[in-house]
Amino acid sequence: MSEKVVLHYFNGRGKMESIRWLLAAAGVEFEEVFMTRREHYVKLLDDGALMFQQVPLVEIDGMQLVQSRAIMNYIAGKYNLYGKDLKERALIDMYAEGTSDLVDLIIMSVFAPPENKQKQLSNIEQKAKERFLPVFEKGLANSDFLVGNQLSRADVHLLEATLMLQEIFPTILSTFPKIQAFQGRMKALPRISKFLQPGSARKPPPDEVYVKTVKEVLSHLFK
Known part of the structure; x- marks a missing residue:
């Protein structure tokens, strides 16, 4: 197994994007292996790499990690993005679960039938x-960070989620000045700034090619 961090997923956001964000915030370089055909997914299954027959899959520290929350918990713990004690970790987890719920709504809306698209978007906007x-x-x-006095995974996930929201609803933060100021601070961090530049590993909003590839590779989920 490679000593480098290797991500196995589609060439798009989905469940892997939050992991990319977290690795970038930690300053960890990684390689990506993109699944473009169903055979790629089947090979991972046959190799025993997918514990629950699901991606994302991340190779790190000699392990094959699956389940996105477990992956992000490991990365956050290893790179000091998980608070100073158990109480802070619990708060970070609560915020992170909230951003995950919001991001999941956006992710799933991509696969909605055209006739349901506007309804889903309205639901996302209202809940947000x-x-x-x-x-x-x-x-x-009363703080620059969501938890404690240092950057945590909760902050990274919030920046990702709010930027995704603004792609769909450009003025959605107009009545949330603290979040707007938070975005400015986060974008100024060198590692975050680098990830936001063109040519980084950050993926663009999903398009028809991405949706088509996911449906073909994971065809068993779309029957």
Whole structure:
């Protein structure tokens, strides 16, 4: 197994994008192996690399890690992005789960039938404004970070989620000044700034090619 960190996924965002963000924030270089045909996925199954027959798969420190939350917990713990104690870790987990729920809504909307697309987008916008963003705005009321006095995975995930929201709803943060200021601070961090530059491993919004590839490779999930 390679000593380098290797990501096995599609050439697109999906469940791997938050992992890419976290590795970038930690300053960890990684390689990517893109699944473009169903045979690639079947080979990973046959090799026993996918514990629950699911991707993402990340090769790191001699391990084959699956399940996105487990992967991100490991990365955050290894690279000091997981708070100073168990209490901070619990808070980080709560914020991270919230951003994950929001990002999952956006991810799944890509696969919605055209006739349901607008309904899903309206649902995302409403939940973002009423359920998620107020929590993060309050969390940033008296601190530069969501938890404690240093960068954590919660902050990285929030930046990713809010940038994704703005791609769909450009003015959605207009009534959330703390989050806007937070975005500015985060974007100024050298590692984050590098990841936001053209040519980085950050993936663009999903297009028809990405959706088609996912459906072909994971055809058993779309029957």
